[in-house]
Amino acid sequence: MAVVDVSPAALSRSGRRSSDRGFRPEVQGLRALAVLMVVSYHVWFGRVSGGVDVFLLISAFLLALSFLRKVESGKPLDLVRHWLHQFKRLLPAVVVVIVGVLGASYVLVPQSRWPGIIEQSWASLFYAQNWVLASDAVDYYAEDHSLASPLQHFWSLSVQGQVFILWPLLFLASSVLARRYRLKFRGVVLLVFGALFVASLAFSVWETYTNQAYAYFDTRARLWEFAFGTLLALALPFIRLPRALRIGAGWAGVAAMLSGGFLLDVQGQFPGYVALWPLVAAALVIVAGQTDSPMGADRFLSSKPLVRMGDLSYALYLWHWPVLVLALVWQDRTSPGVLGGFLVIAVSLVLAYATMRFVERPMRALAWADRRRRRAVMVLVVSVALVAAPLTLWQQAITQQAREIAANADTNNPGALVLDPLLNLSAPENVPPIPATTELSKEYFQLDRFCDGEDEPDDELLRKNCNVIMPPSAPVLDIVVVGDSHSQQWSVPLAQMAQERGWKMTFVLLGGCKYGAGPEGRTPECEQWNAAVTDYVLDQSPDLVYTVGTVARSDDPQDVLPAGFAQTARMLDDNGIQVVAVRDNPRFTTDRVLCVESQGAESPDCNPARTATLSDRPPVDELLEQAPDVAFLDFTDYLCRAEDCPAVVGNIFVYIDENHVSATYLRSLTPIFAQRFDEAVQL
Template sequence: MTHLKTDLLAQVTPGPDRQSSYRPEVQGLRALAVLMVASYHIWLGKVSGGVDVFLLISAFLLSLSFIRKAEAGRALNIGRYWIHVFKRLLPAVVVVLLGVLTATALFVPKSRWSEILSQSWSSLFYVQNWALAENSVDYYATDQSVASPLQHFWSLSVQGQVFILWPLLFALATVIARIMKVRFRHAVLGVFGAVFAASFVFSIYETYTNQTYAYFDTRTRLWEFAFGTLLVLALPYIRLPRAVRIAAGWTGLAAMLSGGFILDVQGQFPGYVALWPVLAATLVILAGQTGSKFGADRFLSWKPLIRLGDMSYALYLWHWPVLIIYLIWRGREEVGPVGGTAIIGLSLILAYLTTKFVEKPLRSMAWVEKKQRRGILAIAVCLVLAAVPLAGWQGGLKIEAARLAADADRNNPGAAVLLPGYTDESDANAPTLPLPGGGEWGGSSMKTPDCDALTDGPTDDLLAKQCSHSMPEAGYDRTILVIGSSHAEHWLPAVNTMADKNGYRVISLLLTGCNFSGTESNGGESECDRFNVAALDYALTLRPDAVFTLATRSTVAGPRDVPVEGLSDTAAVLRNNGIQLVGIRDTPRFTFRPTDCAYEVGEDSAECEVQLTEVLDPTPPEGVSETDVRFVDFTDMVCPDGLCRPAIGNIFVYIDDDHLMGQYVRSAASEFERRFVEAVGW
């Protein structure tokens, strides 16, 4: 069997194991896959399945190399392999990171700098997928302008982690084969068959219970890599007639190109649905070189596709940041045909230059290849080139934030300026506090303040974010259970401040995009439905003194918010069990980021102000305060005097287009406590 020429996302096949022959149709398949990824991202705002093709063939190539080594009786040289891999990967990564940092300084509002700097570190050290998973980033968000320009590094992070893990598993298979006196291929089959089965089952389970996290979870993707390894083992035993191989090639190609349109990617990926692109790519590999002018391999071996395949790694690296920076710069949510074509064109130019002047020269540099320590030196140089500007920029932001925070209590009163009797003793010219460098926000949503896992918490996996925020050492007088989406979550700074002052315990149960109602609104099939049922069951078991959640749900489609469906019935159930439900009115959602606007044209500019009537009705929805819900309306503290401004009392109100800033919420804690206590009658 001939050896494939390169890895799919990164050309990382060890030099000594390269052979002169390769299968050009797979090189074309790689080009087609990256074009799918880019075009789906740019024009359709969808997931194509192209990355899954990358993952499969990446493992196929890696496995082929290690199996050949082991069967030839050669040492695996794991350390040498790791050095070789990351020496090949990092130069292009660093070039892209430096390009993103430059574009960020030029085109991205200052409010987003900390987020991008943090994700640059995650991308550089191949943990971006875990950072996105922990921040509950919505990979399917329709407004791509709020995404990180480095979000696509999640797949490279997964791949980098597998490049570390896979050689260790092959080493394990070698030990098993020696101890059990079995053929090496049988040991490989056992090890990677077990990985495939365990990861595949787990992927289906986690996709069903927590899809947002599952999308980025390395564990849910291992089966795709294991499938590539098992394919290497199976290929010598598969003999297909030429006509069947021709049909298989075209079937695989058609399935790969159409998967993003046919599949319910948004509701079921990765899970078992990811079998579609994996099996599609497998059919193309099985088809191989048919030698027929009617075979798919004839098209895939087309020279322009082959050349594009050579720079597909760089194209994947560049297309996403070019898209996101463009959207941020132009203030748009999506691109049209002309803008998308320009983005593809610029991405191709950058990919060509990166491949020609960075990847290829370093790949052919004999001086670096001769000794391992030179490879380590090359890796170290790459890390330093990215780390120095990153650390310097972050350090500058922290110094600025520390300087402004020194007089924050006096100069940055926030919501306190709205309270009766407030005496302004602050510096009228004091600057507004910048967005924090971390700890209270991240990605496109809130980042929950640190909290402790509960020893007596709910066992349901849907309640994965459950934790205790405030647990007085000398016991606690009352328990508050916070349930719901990130719009319930962004009130936690005020809830925690109240709890710390009065000796309450605070527990949160949170699921991104899911408002708590305690009922099933979609036949019990959705993740949110299952979360609601599990959260209500836990509340009835815990029996807190109060449950805090959203009473209404706002939208950007109109100036109305509506009651959360089913919440009044749930409030009645809780009341019958001695539990009060406090429901707060939802905050307005905007079509732009007020803080970004403030950074661009000034926080006092009329361009950044919105009349409350444009985003929310002046009064709550009819009937919401006449149920068993203890209703709290904080709209006057977010949009005082019917005007929504980006900053109040020298503190920004919002971190994005719909989530409140933790600093601002904390500045309103005393008024929040007054209204909360009034609602529950404590």
């Protein structure tokens, strides 16, 4: 993890009291303990330990001590020089790791994952990784780390990098305010960072409750943790505890740090108020300080192995996650096991030591670059170029490859049409399927015209997820598409028909939320969403509503009706709104593209039996008993052959993951879709 300056010289300036300026090895040992927690929890337990939060606190604690000392001694802050020195020390190790990950990924990682790694490499290089992960709503707690990005852990370094820019500005502002109004500098700092602590903590609690996956990576939801460390630096000179109490506080802090990852509901509640647990634990250790007692926790934390591990902590954090992920990809496993975990840690330690010995220390001691700002800038420019050059070349190669694969798609990639018994088509052999595996991120249906005017929903959440296709003249037909991402994928042929036929088509979609009514199988957010969607549909009064009307499951070939869907469809029909329901597509336990990449398109694993994938009897009778006027569409015969459900049909990938149909395949299905839609709706 990135911190301000953790050399013995710096730590000697972080005394527990202003009169105590001796080297505090227990702080270095605390960092070592935190990184060992992070590594072991990731490797063996698949959990978040809280060790990262300890790093955040220590970073802010040391940064605050440094700036407090500078201002009170009358030294100029010179923020530009500070930032250049800071990133000159941090960035080279980042560059080494990113370049190493790029090389290993090119050899080991399937091509379908290359674009994500490239995107996250850019984001990691410029300290924006956390925002990329937040927007993607990455599941940081996923048990199968082999499917994670080898650079995913850079989110915390990105948050720290952003804070390393913001914090000096806040100290500078505090200094200016103190001089301008003749106030005590520490009092202004207390006010500024105290207000930031309260505001960020309140925001973190709210966002964690409403959108925890996003909050985990959101810098705004993490600022209070840095503010906690800053406030600790302010308070520490005034905390005077008896020796016995400090001994107890030190061990209580260590015990709380080690146990937090197992005792807390990290997945559901971090980084809200629950993150106070590791922060308070680390604060207890810092407050305990050096007890000079053989029974003190500082004796354990000050041991040479832990202090030396503290020196390695930044590089070890950088390396452990990519080594773990790439090892799992190489072995095609979901976890390394006990012995494999030790090997992952051993390799990480070797790489960390080499990075510290040959990169970190030389760059920290590079006085030549510190003497002139332009020299430090030169170091940063060269560091960025060492990553930017291979990334740019790789991106260009991927783009060129995708163009070559799609060059003759009209003749080489008929897709769903080969399953039409009347056409008697076949796909040429030895032709790579489309889309190129590096283009899968473009296979989601997208619209960029938001609903406005009379089409704009009253509900705020709906407004953010409402898009519309508007014909140039009066619409021939008014359709609203509702449901989850599976409704969104069927919007590919629907949107093409709307544009060709002059239909108005509104899309109100929320991922993971099947349309219907009632809490069964739905989150409270989904239940609230569906109620708002139904109100919106009734208010708009379109000609028809289109949605996915069944729920397929990867563990059972028999699909079922979404809870409350039949009743909702009947209610809409009673209000003069026709409902068109399409049967859900098959779902699988593994990624279809990865299966083809690793085993080949003809592998039985990539072509599971149809009887094990989706039943020949959809629950349409049950639906029509309650809503007899629903138009039901079933395209299973174009997603599966007579005996199996293949990953590739007519040289087109049918799916882009384990359950979403590719836009390219749906475009090949559009003529068949249009014919069946017209027959069912009888326009």
